[in-house]
Structure formats: structure tokens, C-alpha cells
Amino acid sequence: MSVNIEDTIRNYALQNAVFFKGKANPKAVVGKILGEFPEFRSKSAEIIPLINSIVEEVNAMGLDAQTAALQNSDPALLAKKEKKERTYELPALDGVDGPVVMRIAPGPSGPLHIGHTRVSILNDEYIKRYGGKLICRFEDTNPEKIDPEAYDMIPEDLEWLGVKITDFYIQSDRFEKYYEITKQLMEQGHAYVCTCDAEDWRKKKEAKTACPCRDLPIEEQMERYDRFMSGGYEDGEAIVVVKTAIDHPNPAVRDFVALRLVRTPHPRVGQKYIAYPMMNLSVAIDDHLMGMTHVIRGKDHLNNTHRQEYIYDYMGWKKPRFYHYGLVNIPDTVLKTSLIKKSILDGEYSGWDDVRTGTVRALERRGIRPEAIRRYWVEAGMKQVDIEFSWQNLYGMNRDIIDSESNRYFFVQDPVRYDIDGVDVISGSAPLHPDHPERGDRKYEIVDPRTVFISGTDSKMFSEAGKIRLKDLCNIDYGTPAKYSGNDVSILRNGFKAVQWVGRDNIEATILMPDGTVAKGYAEKALLDEKNEMVQFERVGFARVVKKDPTGIQCVFSHR
Numbered sequence: 001m002s003v004n005i006e007d008t009i010r011n012y013a014l015q016n017a018v019f020f021k022g023k024a025n026p027k028a029v030v031g032k033i034l035g036e037f038p039e040f041r042s043k044s045a046e047i048i049p050l051i052n053s054i055v056e057e058v059n060a061m062g063l064d065a066q067t068a069a070l071q072n073s074d075p076a077l078l079a080k081k082e083k084k085e086r087t088y089e090l091p092a093l094d095g096v097d098g099p100v101v102m103r104i105a106p107g108p109s110g111p112l113h114i115g116h117t118r119v120s121i122l123n124d125e126y127i128k129r130y131g132g133k134l135i136c137r138f139e140d141t142n143p144e145k146i147d148p149e150a151y152d153m154i155p156e157d158l159e160w161l162g163v164k165i166t167d168f169y170i171q172s173d174r175f176e177k178y179y180e181i182t183k184q185l186m187e188q189g190h191a192y193v194c195t196c197d198a199e200d201w202r203k204k205k206e207a208k209t210a211c212p213c214r215d216l217p218i219e220e221q222m223e224r225y226d227r228f229m230s231g232g233y234e235d236g237e238a239i240v241v242v243k244t245a246i247d248h249p250n251p252a253v254r255d256f257v258a259l260r261l262v263r264t265p266h267p268r269v270g271q272k273y274i275a276y277p278m279m280n281l282s283v284a285i286d287d288h289l290m291g292m293t294h295v296i297r298g299k300d301h302l303n304n305t306h307r308q309e310y311i312y313d314y315m316g317w318k319k320p321r322f323y324h325y326g327l328v329n330i331p332d333t334v335l336k337t338s339l340i341k342k343s344i345l346d347g348e349y350s351g352w353d354d355v356r357t358g359t360v361r362a363l364e365r366r367g368i369r370p371e372a373i374r375r376y377w378v379e380a381g382m383k384q385v386d387i388e389f390s391w392q393n394l395y396g397m398n399r400d401i402i403d404s405e406s407n408r409y410f411f412v413q414d415p416v417r418y419d420i421d422g423v424d425v426i427s428g429s430a431p432l433h434p435d436h437p438e439r440g441d442r443k444y445e446i447v448d449p450r451t452v453f454i455s456g457t458d459s460k461m462f463s464e465a466g467k468i469r470l471k472d473l474c475n476i477d478y479g480t481p482a483k484y485s486g487n488d489v490s491i492l493r494n495g496f497k498a499v500q501w502v503g504r505d506n507i508e509a510t511i512l513m514p515d516g517t518v519a520k521g522y523a524e525k526a527l528l529d530e531k532n533e534m535v536q537f538e539r540v541g542f543a544r545v546v547k548k549d550p551t552g553i554q555c556v557f558s559h560r
Helices: 003-019 026-036 038-059 063-073 117-130 150-161 175-187 198-206 218-229 279-289 299-315 337-345 360-366 370-380 391-402 456-465 489-494 525-529
Strands: 100-104 132-138 167-170 191-194 239-242 256-261 275-277 294-298 321-325 407-409 411-413 416-421 426-431 441-446 451-454 467-470 474-477 482-484 506-512 518-524 534-537 541-549 552-559
Touching: 003 026, 003 038, 003 063, 026 038, 038 489, 100 117, 100 294, 117 132, 117 150, 117 294, 117 370, 132 150, 150 360, 150 370, 175 191, 175 218, 175 239, 175 256, 175 275, 175 279, 175 299, 191 218, 239 299, 256 279, 275 279, 279 299, 294 299, 299 321, 360 541, 360 552, 370 391, 391 552, 411 506, 416 456, 451 456, 451 467, 456 467, 467 489, 506 525, 518 525, 525 541
Parallel strands: 100 132, 132 167, 294 321, 407 534, 416 482, 506 552
Antiparallel strands: 191 239, 239 256, 256 275, 411 518, 416 451, 426 441, 467 474, 474 482, 506 518, 534 541, 541 552
């Protein structure tokens, strides 16, 4: 292979590394070379291994050395093309003529998870744009699904997210308001008490047929309502129903339940009430009384919007503007609070912040920043198309935030000891951060006994390859003891690998991984002096330091 093509590969690898914080992407370099030199496509079997080896060599240099090398070889490549930054902005809200009033309405069954953060952040963004009030309303009218601790956990989660709440309301404090409006609907002939068998009532609705209770005289309806409210019916014997169009083309919009009987004690109000409002009744009433101007929710609430509009029309209320975004599928994580709570009680999960879950608390524990979550949902926007949540995209956004502050260190999992012969002293250094030389270097001096530890996986590879490079230190040949083999980084071009290592001056370390497993090994002792909680273990990933003392260090893995 000609010297010229090697020089060209090296220059493009250096350029890619300089533009991307010291780490060239071999696939990007391959694309660049084969794109500009199509005559080499037929020789890709030779070209690609060469590119990979040169990229690995370049990546071992450090950003300052890469920049200097490119400046010497082809300074024109340092002139990065201006890349137009794409800006994301939520669409304007219709009908805004002053400050807006918006709301989020969590059910207190547990803390917030990543799915809940979407509506919270979208509403908060609009309040920041237009001014006004953002209300948090706890919708706790299903006593069987309430976790009393959620009343405190949810506000804590919102505060961490940076969502500013103006007022908090709890629906279980507002039952009398729901009763008052329901009675008015009854008196106007827009609601009725139904004592039919539940299944028969549903079948009649599907057939566009009114049940016998629907058209009873108002006087009789009011007597039934009084009996309903005073406990004259058993649970399941009667419901209060809001009338809609019984022949509505959408069966889901036809007559809907407003009140049901529940004698299960409520965690907050005990057995003070037995008539419990259903969501479409309480939400419509609260949204009106709280002065909502705009309501944002998923398109799975479209039918609920149509139902609630009947109450607005019956009562002569001004409707808010409704927006419905597409559904989101969040793969590879546990979100259901009932399942998480059971796993906590069973001792499988450590708590609501267990890293195997998708709770906001788990994300915080892993070092995911609220700014990254906010950026993700703003970029996703409010389109009605369904989407799949991308954890990799969120991690990329988080990486943009934490990379600059995260100093670099080595971590060696399942360490294997190697003594090194053939030299008296081995010295080396590596920057704490390649983009911030002002932070200084990690300086290494390995003296007698010249001992290092590498990971069990790298040890196996070492035994097979016969030679490795200890990153930022030296090369060694396999043996017992291993033998010092100079400090020429060009061995990486011959297929040998650079590996992480620690010397005898190390500290025991653990990294809690997202699947709940724990990686155990040694880390550089310099970590004990690190001020930031976020670090990057080179070639492992970003991690959050949660505990450290002279006996060891505990971390939680964030992402690569």
C-alpha cells in the first residue's frame, strides 16, 4: 500500500478525532476514504483493517497531540465546515391572549417515571414562553391504586426536573364540588342513576339503545340520586351516568359513568365518602374551576376530550384548547408502579430509584441530567404520530452535558496482576480531560515492584496476542513476568490493543450496572480527590460516584 494513502488515512483520522473530542470514528474514516478514492473499493478488505489500525493509533494520542499532528501535516483540514445548528421549538399555542393556565395531573400511585416527564416538560415550556400558572393536580379518586408517599415524591421529582409548579390541588379534597355539579346535571336532565346490570348497560350502549333508567322522570332520578349519595345502594348496584348522544357514531363517547360507589378506605380521607367521581367528571369540573386555557395530553385521551366537552356544553362553560400528542413506546425498562412496588416489597428492587426501572429517581441516580430529558421531549415535540423512545438519543443528549465536566480515569474489572521486567522505572501521564489541559494530568511512575493490573478480559486477549499497550504508559510482551517492550504507539497499527490498567496504588471500586449487576475491580486512587460526581472510565463509560472513602469507591453506571 502506498505511503500517500496511509498519510491520507491518518490525516482524515486526525481530523475526525479533532472534531469529535479526541475520538475518531473508524466507520466515518472508511466512508471518507472510499468516497474520495473509489478505486480502493475493490481493495476494501485491505483498506479497512489499515484504517482501523491507524484510527486506533490516533485515538491513543490525546486531543492536543492530534491537533498538533494535523496542524503539521494538513492544517487546511482543521478548518471545520460550519454546521448549521438545528433549533427545536414547540409550536405556538392557539388562542393565547395573555398568560395561560395549564396543568399536569399525576395519579399518586408512585413517583414519576420517564413517560410522565413528557407532559410535565411540555407544559412547563409553554408557561415559560407565555407566562401564567402551571397547576399540579393529584388525581386520586381511585383509592385502590394510591401510594401515600407519592404525594411527597411527585413534587420532589418535578422540582428535580426543573418544572415550576404554581399551585397544588388534590382531588380527594374536592369531592363536594363534584357532587354539586353532578346534582346540577341531574336537575337539568343531563345525567341519570342507572341500576341496570353493568354488562346489559354496556351492550345496550353498543346497540345505540337507551337503558330503562335513562328516561325516568327527573323527580325519580333525584330520589335515586339522594339514595345513591346516602349509601342506599351497595357497591356495583348503581352508577351515576352523564348523558351524551346514545347514537353517537363512536361507541366510546356514548353515555359515560360520572360517579361510582366505593367503600374501600381512602389513604387520605378514610371512609368520609362513598361516591367517587370518575375521571371524565372530575377532570372536566376541575379544568373549568381552575381556569385552564390549554390542555396537553396524549391522543389516548381523545375520547375523554369528547366526553368532557358534553359537560362543558351542558354547563355553558368556555372550553380550553385541547392538544393531543402521539403515544410513546418506551422499550427495555420497567415503568408500571404496581410492579415496581411489588418488587420493592419482595426485596428484588432496592427502592424506587432501582436502576432497573425507568423512574425519575433511577435516572437521577444514574447521572442523567434533567436538561437532557427536557431537550429530548422538546425535540420530540407535540406531533400526533406515535414514536418509540430512544434511550441512545437521551444518552447522547446527556453526554453533551456531562462530557466536559467528567474527568477521565481507568477502571479495571476482575483484575489480573502482571509484574513487569526489563526496565527500572516506567513513567507516563494522561490528561484528566483531553479538552481541558488546564486541569492537569494523571502522572504515573511504576517502580520496583513494577506491578500493574489489567482486566480479566484483557488478560485473556494478552495471552493470545502476546503483546499489548498499557494506555498512556508503555508496551509489554506476555510472560511471567511480563516484559517491558518500549513505548512506541505504532504497535497499534499492527493489530495490538491498548488496554486500561492500574498500578499498585489503586482502590477497590464497584460500578452498579443498569441491569442490576455489579462490576467489581480496581480504579485509580486519584479518584478519591475528584470533586465532581460524574467521571468517565475510559473505554467503559460515564459513571456517577455515589460513595468514596479510603476503603473503596462506589459508582453507578450512566451510559457509554
